[in-house]
Amino acid sequence: MGMSSTFGKIFSVTTWGESHGPAVGAVLDGCPAGIPLSEADVQAFLDRRRPGQGKLTTARDEKDQVKILSGVFEGKTTGTPISFVVFNEDQRSGDYSDIEKWFRPGHADLCYDIKYGFRDYRGGGRSSARETIGRVAAGVVARKFLQQVAGTEFVSWVQSVGEVECLSVDLDTLDHDMVEASLVRCPDAAASAKMEQEILEAKKNGDSVGGTVGLVVRNVPAGLGEPVFDRLDALLAQAMLSIPACKGFEIGSGFKAARMHGSEHNDEIFFDGKRYRTRTNNAGGSLGGISNGENIVCRMAFKPTATISQEQKTAGRGGENGSLAAKGRHDPCVAVRAPVIVESMAALVLADLFLQQKRNEMYGSPHSFQSFEDDV
Amino acid sequence: MGMSSTFGKIFSVTTWGESHGPAVGAVLDGCPAGIPLSEADVQAFLDRRRPGQGKLTTARDEKDQVKILSGVFEGKTTGTPISFVVFNEDQRSGDYSDIEKWFRPGHADLCYDIKYGFRDYRGGGRSSARETIGRVAAGVVARKFLQQVAGTEFVSWVQSVGEVECLSVDLDTLDHDMVEASLVRCPDAAASAKMEQEILEAKKNGDSVGGTVGLVVRNVPAGLGEPVFDRLDALLAQAMLSIPACKGFEIGSGFKAARMHGSEHNDEIFFDGKRYRTRTNNAGGSLGGISNGENIVCRMAFKPTATISQEQKTAGRGGENGSLAAKGRHDPCVAVRAPVIVESMAALVLADLFLQQKRNEMYGSPHSFQSFEDDV
Amino acid sequence: MGMSSTFGKIFSVTTWGESHGPAVGAVLDGCPAGIPLSEADVQAFLDRRRPGQGKLTTARDEKDQVKILSGVFEGKTTGTPISFVVFNEDQRSGDYSDIEKWFRPGHADLCYDIKYGFRDYRGGGRSSARETIGRVAAGVVARKFLQQVAGTEFVSWVQSVGEVECLSVDLDTLDHDMVEASLVRCPDAAASAKMEQEILEAKKNGDSVGGTVGLVVRNVPAGLGEPVFDRLDALLAQAMLSIPACKGFEIGSGFKAARMHGSEHNDEIFFDGKRYRTRTNNAGGSLGGISNGENIVCRMAFKPTATISQEQKTAGRGGENGSLAAKGRHDPCVAVRAPVIVESMAALVLADLFLQQKRNEMYGSPHSFQSFEDDV
């Protein structure tokens, strides 16, 4: 479908590229003119995403050097489409010969074959995590824009791996350094160590393991989100479920809300002299699909990587039933690489909603963009 | 934002209307020509949605009589926009006078005020459940279309209320009659009785209670879903989170997947002589965001109704801090009314993706639309 | 196609309804909150559009009373979708019995049949001019908005009927009263009288006649138009060609430009102390698809009404060849009713582009919105 590779209505990114084609990239259209932007800005975040960084991620070694081919002049965005490209280097297509014939259980291979009649069998194609490079690149522009206009900050971390849960995290102070200090991107050192064990154990067994990822967004202008289908939480849900391997999304109290009474769930509102606040944050920063200025807090479930080296029963392209022990290089726990992607998708959602809200500015109440004015 | 009240790219519905305006409705554009459709078809589903049906829902009494004003001729859709309208009758705006002044905790009042500068304070406005009437009406056309072309069936039910969980449900045989036989729409009779108690207890206390809702879709053609941002599961997540009070979404194994290993999570694929199947369904019918022909299974969390008659601390429009005991008529548990809305949104997602997939038909493999051919 | 009845990306209108169904209408989404709006505001423009006003238009007598069903509260837009409805009254379906069987030459009957497999044969269906009621209604909101923020004015008139050309019109002072003073909507009294003769002659002969329509838009903020596919002139062209019977569009010097040299065509730019102006206006107010602040000037060609009462050879639904003398009530010259529709479509284009441009405001140069600041 046209635009199924496009996300966002005003600030909109289109990604392209397959894991084993010559390159991957993205085009960002609708970006305001005048935002300072360099290739180094983008590279810093791509470096957080790229594989080959340690014993916990795939051995595929990609430099992921980004080039900006348009839309930036003398260090600032021009308002025209920004084209990002990253050439693929370490492809080793030979590793993937078996999966031409046998469908990997839990993987999208079969579905791509059914949908399109055939597929690029050399890798994950569009379902590969390499597709997310374009999202991270465009997300950098969204971050810079929101940082500038509202001081908005995005921090994501690994909240659990298998049965191991992160027990302590301070949503008001958590930053990228605290997350990146851990090989599994969990800011709780004790939990981090156990998670690392869990992942190495899975890897040793030719297996993989699932995990959950948390996200906090601070300094969110109030009033963002477009009723009814483009509610802030609805777009965040779409954004997160569009990340490979994501199987669940919750915001604020999430599934716990279903066990609560209104009298305990409702967040008390008060006016602090400058703006409206709530004493608790069960809402997770969104009411009626519109931001209320409190932190956006959500949590995503990632399934274990589908491709494992253990032998599994499956069927082949000709209808034969048999088995497959997948070769190739894969992350034993995709959750570990998800945080920078999660942050990027959230930034894309919010930048777009920020620009959509500008239409109400001229008639806006004194409450409008309260946190924007206060927090910057 | 233009189109924020529009859902779907080909088969697309635009809803309009507030809880206390003269009417609510929807326009469905992009509908194929030739689908049999009558007002009675639509009314049957609106009757499942409407309030005033029993002691568990709001006392507001609305007939919700639908009129079709365009797009149907001699009992069939003409391919042009279908306009549905339902006039509001039992509005009693007087009930809502307090909430002009005080923001209801947990409600969208404050956010609407911040976003638009003012709001129709007589009720929930666009955040009211009455907005979903248009979705249910358009969803009927989606259901009829998918029933005809693929035998697709949508059944949703209440899976939990507070701490009470539905313990037995057969996803292959569950139907609307089994669900509607229960006042709380839970097909497990023992659980249903306990849920009813839970809700009445909350109501008696001037309180409300949360719940979860399940959904199964059967006879789904394989190959539906558009990588990467319009993945089947991403669009379902957006669709569900766009329903008022929904705080979480999971598909297949969902959050449980995060605790599993790949070797247990991956669903074994086999060819049954006619088509590819999986022995288990941890995927919930979607891999890589594309349907694999198995049942779509997902679960949604609904928070407790925000508007309660207990007194709660809150702030007022002028910045004063005080308290509010909301009057008005409200559902003590919104989850109970959610199933028909959940089904409708899922039908809208799938009808749109079905039409999007038609572009690949001419070159499609023999695997394409396998379940379509087999199951009808 | 979903959204083919929707126009505009932020400020977006969806029209619905057929000439012989129960009603026609439109939903306007993405409208800024706070614009003063009443049913009387809308009615004033619908009255300029409606038929039955005189000897030159169809005898169909419709009051075209508009109802606003949502999106307005206490006399102002709320930012939520605005639903307009006009019930059809004087339908006389009986008049149209012949055209169920025979395809009218020059009319869309055959194409609708081919496209959708069948059609509502009682009238023009969606190709009827009654569809434009929704555009005019939504256009009123666009006009009010642009009037308020930039003092923008839209005036359209009949420039020619058959061979009779309007010879004198002052684009800087032309207003609605000067246009409406003429039964054919031509501000040149001498030409107007001849045009009236031309139309009555055609009507007497059971025939129809074509015409051209001019448009001027004054006080247009500079900087509107989105390269490359949503250029101001490209969207105006789409908007105008989407009006029934329109066969051609030109802006500024238009087709004359093709006969000119650059040295005569280029408009000299000068700075008048407050803003940049041009001495001539061959550009018609748009360069590179972006408004330059000068008047937008364009011209549209309308073909003669297809439905005429003279007998014409044609084919029937069963493949038979024969002839048809169409009964029913029709305008002998559609151009005469086009001006208010032309103005409305232009207003919809500009309101949408105005809101799109807001994304560049925060970084905008001192030149931005220059005319906006100067002219209001």
Added chain:
Amino acid sequence: MGMSSTFGKIFSVTTWGESHGPAVGAVLDGCPAGIPLSEADVQAFLDRRRPGQGKLTTARDEKDQVKILSGVFEGKTTGTPISFVVFNEDQRSGDYSDIEKWFRPGHADLCYDIKYGFRDYRGGGRSSARETIGRVAAGVVARKFLQQVAGTEFVSWVQSVGEVECLSVDLDTLDHDMVEASLVRCPDAAASAKMEQEILEAKKNGDSVGGTVGLVVRNVPAGLGEPVFDRLDALLAQAMLSIPACKGFEIGSGFKAARMHGSEHNDEIFFDGKRYRTRTNNAGGSLGGISNGENIVCRMAFKPTATISQEQKTAGRGGENGSLAAKGRHDPCVAVRAPVIVESMAALVLADLFLQQKRNEMYGSPHSFQSFEDDV
């Protein structure tokens, strides 16, 4: 605006790149899987577009070598986004130093400055004809697709230059070879020679000249076009006016229709035993915005190139009034290079409408896609 660089709803192309940036390109999303495609296929059409081919076009010498970076595997489209890139080579930015300071009359320089606050002053930026490279590349896929499914053919030619008109052209047999045989792309040899003179004369005078371009599309399936805003003729008008320097569009009898009576303009319909035809083609292949299976015929006006080397009065960035004699290399007549772009835009419109129409297939009448079945 997001998506203002995107064209098409299902089959949709996004272009990016500036005349003096490192590269230009396009991403084509929504393309059906399975269409044979190679870089050579694309190159053949880019070679028709590229500059430096002769004495009549700009001296800028670009090889315009296209690379396909995604979406094609083993010689066929995979259904995923196709990324095209062409690196800029012969930029000579030095030529453009003057236009940093002085706004070129008739050019988009001033408007870009007003809109975005600043611009890449080294060339035309997004308003440069180099932006159309991406359209031509994507158009090749549209052509191949429509050729395969319906035998559709697109031929465009130069119809006039200045006052010189092409007098003989046979719309049923005209082909690319007949057009390309002429240096000015006019198939009438006598007119071609005069046009060449006209252009060389303008060039010698440091001036430029306008022209018109014709287009015929043959073997168009009937039933394409989406009422009401995505009418076939409305989308063609948008497509054509989006090409740099285009100032007018007409279809079929176009502006001549405004001088005609219905009895002469209406095309007689007859059934030829296999399908419905018309004896004349005043409609230009479109009625009610839907194709009727006859040739699509339209004509576009192109203004003279804005950048000329004659000295012209103009204003500067600082508000000073003065004059400019533009250096740089420019086409003296842009119409000469337009045909391949015109064809490409028409192919993009029709491919998209073809895929949109597929939703009506399942209920379609025997008339549906009549020409599709007959002509292939």
